Amino acid sequence: MQDERAPLRLTQDRPLQGGPFPPTKLHPGLYLAEFIGTALLILVGVSIVILMFGQGSPGSRLIPSEGLRLFLTGGLFGSVGALLAISPIGRISGAHINPAVTLAFWLEGKLAWRDASLYILAQFAGRAVGAVPLLAWGPMGQSVAFGATRPGFDVPVWAAMLGEAGVTFLLILAILTTAAHPNTRRFTPLVLPAVLSVLVWLEASISGASANPARSFGPALVASVSMNPWIYIAGPSLGAILYVGLVRLEAIRLPRVTVARLFHFHVGV
Secondary structure: OOOOOHHHHHOOOEHHHOEOOOOOOOOHHHHHHHHHHHHHHHHHHHHHHHHHHOOOOHHHHHOOOHHHHHHHHHHHHHHHHHHHHHOHHHHHHOOOOOHHHHHHHHHOOOOOHHHHHHHHHHHHHHHHHHHHHHHHHHHHHHOOHHHOOOOOOOOOHHHHHHHHHHHHHHHHHHHHHHHHOOOOHHHHHHHHHHHHHHHHHHHHHHHOOOOOHHHHHHHHHHHOOOOOHHHHHHHHHHHHHHHHHHHOOOOOOOOOOOOOOOOOOOOOO
């Protein structure tokens, strides 16, 4: 018996499932959501970094232990991302707010290349807009280059790049594996603070534990410091590629995502 719903499925616009209709259709509302979400992530998340590590900041006075501050900063930064994921921004675009996450979803076939490219452009535009208000932190922000991520002292470029690849791989693995499994997907936003707190604590001394090219280049823009693209673009991109390679190994049998969202799995697109 012929399925009467088949023609509807073939003509349904599903940009977050890799099926835009028509295939060349663009989705400005999704790109705007990524722009706003990335701007908010940079503004709020990096402000937390400045409050924790800026010269004369309350964080350094209240929490003398640098390791504990790193752990808390990672968790708080991840909490900002989690709130964006469950917000209307996440409902619209999926709240990638990270070019490496978008790359992973594209490689998994959950975004068309046009949408993925414009997601990344929107994210990089959002990082600039979100970073400009960081100048209001003045000398406190300037003391830590307004939160720009930088490799540790005497850490070679190759080691910092591998550090970024590693933290990005682990972050994407945790997020997308949780999002892919029906029993855990509703808890996906909780993964962000939990995983980032540990990754930042362990890896920040190597590369800064960015795991997000937009997060690195936004503060660097307003601080007028250079960012090494091998570390902060190639590194996270390699991490995303490693995830996609791993998830396709049949011997491992990891669950694979069905939609390019970190939350709001049961909505239309």
